[in-house]
Amino acid sequence: MAPRPLLPGHLPSSAVLLISATVLALLVWKGIQVIRGWQYSRKHGCKPPLNTMTHGPLGVGTINKMMSASKEHRFLELIRGWHQTYGFTFGSRMLNRQAVFTIEPRNVQTILALKFKDFELGYYRNKAMRPLLGYGIFSTDGSKWEHSRALIRPNFNRSQVHDINVYEAHVKALIDKIPRDESTVDMQDLFFRMTLDSATEFLFGESVNSLKDATSASSASFAQDFNTAQTGLSQRSRLGPLMGLHRDTNFTKSVVNARAYVDRFVQKGIEYRRALDNGTVKFDELDQQYVFLYELSKQTVDKTELTDQLLNILLAGRDTTASLLSITFFVMARRPDIWHKLRQEVLKLDGQKPSFQDLKSISYLTYVLNETLRLYPVVPFNGRMANKDTHLPVGGGPEGKDPIHISKGQEVMYSVYAMHRRKDIFGPDADEYRPERWEKLKPGWAYIPFNGGPRICIGQQFALTEAGYSIVRIMQEFESLESRDSRPFEEALTLTLASLHGAKVGLTPVRG
Numbered sequence: 203m204a205p206r207p208l209l210p211g212h213l214p215s216s217a218v219l220l221i222s223a224t225v226l227a228l229l230v231w232k233g234i235q236v237i238r239g240w241q242y243s244r245k246h247g248c249k250p251p252l253n254t255m256t257h258g259p260l261g262v263g264t265i266n267k268m269m270s271a272s273k274e275h276r277f278l279e280l281i282r283g284w285h286q287t288y289g290f291t292f293g294s295r296m297l298n299r300q301a302v303f304t305i306e307p308r309n310v311q312t313i314l315a316l317k318f319k320d321f322e323l324g325y326y327r328n329k330a331m332r333p334l335l336g337y338g339i340f341s342t343d344g345s346k347w348e349h350s351r352a353l354i355r356p357n358f359n360r361s362q363v364h365d366i367n368v369y370e371a372h373v374k375a376l377i378d379k380i381p382r383d384e385s386t387v388d389m390q391d392l393f394f395r396m397t398l399d400s401a402t403e404f405l406f407g408e409s410v411n412s413l414k415d416a417t418s419a420s421s422a423s424f425a426q427d428f429n430t431a432q433t434g435l436s437q438r439s440r441l442g443p444l445m446g447l448h449r450d451t452n453f454t455k456s457v458v459n460a461r462a463y464v465d466r467f468v469q470k471g472i473e474y475r476r477a478l479d480n481g482t483v484k485f486d487e488l489d490q491q492y493v494f495l496y497e498l499s500k501q502t503v504d505k506t507e508l509t510d511q512l513l514n515i516l517l518a519g520r521d522t523t524a525s526l527l528s529i530t531f532f533v534m535a536r537r538p539d540i541w542h543k544l545r546q547e548v549l550k551l552d553g554q555k556p557s558f559q560d561l562k563s564i565s566y567l568t569y570v571l572n573e574t575l576r577l578y579p580v581v582p583f584n585g586r587m588a589n590k591d592t593h594l595p596v597g598g599g600p601e602g603k604d605p606i607h608i609s610k611g612q613e614v615m616y617s618v619y620a621m622h623r624r625k626d627i628f629g630p631d632a633d634e635y636r637p638e639r640w641e642k643l644k645p646g647w648a649y650i651p652f653n654g655g656p657r658i659c660i661g662q663q664f665a666l667t668e669a670g671y672s673i674v675r676i677m678q679e680f681e682s683l684e685s686r687d688s689r690p691f692e693e694a695l696t697l698t699l700a701s702l703h704g705a706k707v708g709l710t711p712v713r714g
């Protein structure tokens with residue numbers, strides 16, 4: 203018998219049945235979730251946040267607002283403004299994502315430390331990072347992350363991080379690039395190259411030497427590929443559920459090139475391990491220079507894993523320290539009082555290259571770095587996703603003092619930038635750059651430039667030592683610093699924060 207023709211708008215009864223059953227199942231599932239959420243909330247005294255922000259149908263407007271603020275370099279101020287309007291904790295809906303935004307230190311402590319196991323980086327962030335970073339420390343959760351952390355943590359031990367010699371050659375190369383005739387230089391460009399050089403030396407055992415040899419095809423193209431890949435990751439991560447729409451052939455090519463570049467070194471690491479196993483390498487020869495990859499290869503020779511981990515650390519460590527340095531110079535060029543005050547302390551070293559202990563003893567240096575990281579946190583906006591029904595201690599009810607229910611799959615976003623500028627915590631002058639505030643300040647979880655809890659930044663000491671060392675060495679060579687750009691700070695936000703206009707300055711060398 204010939205099949206009955208389908209009239210337009212008519213479906214066979216089996217399809218109608220299937221669709222109805224699916225809709226019903228979804229409704230039942232949603233109903234169960236609502237009842238469970240209600241029961242959970244009752245048990246823990248949770249109340250919904252006072253405000254829930256919606257822009258446009260299904261919150262599509264919220265995504266639009268975020269996308270256009272990003273393009274106009276005012277994303278961080280947009281989120282800060284939302285907190286000023288809707289409170290320290292508020293709810294929000296963006297398509298199928300139901301997020302809570304919070305800048306309450308107690309909530310942030312809960313997500314990152316007290317209830318660490320209830321939260322993950324989440325599906326979207328990990329998926330966004332996957333093309334370049336694979337399954338490394340920065341792009342996994344649960345047991346995969348634990349494995350990475352255990353693999354990597356021992357390589358950041360004290361003696362390694364405190365070895366000042368690691369930084370000197372690269373800072374020297376940077377100082378050589380600063381014009382001695384006081385002409386304008388973009389310190390941000392130099393700092394980004396310096397940290398790429400020092401990070402590649404530390405990780406691969408071979409620096410790309412982008413400062414010494416900016417024209418070298420391989421180093422320049424790796425730097426370029428890495429930057430393009432990183433921009434793509436941050437775009438994917440912002441798109442969240444819509445990341446499938448991200449199509450960029452340059453991004454795809456750059457990812458392939460950057461991984462291929464690192465693969466070359468990984469191969470050397472694997473050969474080193476083979477030589478170690480065969481006894482054809484002498485330990486004392488290799489102990490001369492510490493190479494992260496070689497240490498890692500003692501624990502694994504899985505090529506993909508080694509490439510993943512190296513790229514993860516490079517991504518986590520390179521731009522971050524460069525941004526901290528660039529923004530500090532951006533600020534000091536406009537604040538000669540701070541430059542001169544710090545330089546007076548530096549001059550007490552009598553021109554000696556600073557040791558790790560020297561750096562620690564210059565308290566004003568610590569205050570300056572703290573203050574840059576407070577007003578311009580390098581990782582200024584972050585989030586986590588709940589992997590079970592859970593709750594945060596504050597943010598619910600009319601006064602925001604009651605616990606707040608976070609259902610499984612819900613995201614909690616926290617703007618470190620907005621939290622670090624809270625006037626009720628940092629004082630009425632919270633917007634002002636004033637390093638002296640750190641003489642007395644103990645902000646606890648209100649100040650988290652390096653995050654906190656089990657996923658706290660592994661490279662904190664490494665970064666602060668490299669940044670402090672660079673500042674001291676530059677101050678030993680140059681007596682004053684002047685801004686050559688009248689524009690105010692504007693954000694350049696990818697995965698990390700930098701200055702949109704760089705740090706264009708003129709430096710006067712020490713004479714005689």
Ligand code: HEM
Pocket residue numbers: 339340351514515518519520522523526579580581584650651652653656657658659660661662664665666
């Ligand atoms: C001023 C410099 C730096 C800042 C402000 C900074 C900040 C951070 C922050 C906020 C996180 C947490 C990110 C998240 O969980 O979403 C993080 C993680 C991490 N950082 Fe840093 N970082 C800096 C430098 C470095 C350096 C130099 C390295 C290594 C050489 C490094 C290695 C890492 C690693 C491996 C992680 C992942 C830790 C984990 O998930 O277990 N960081 N960093």
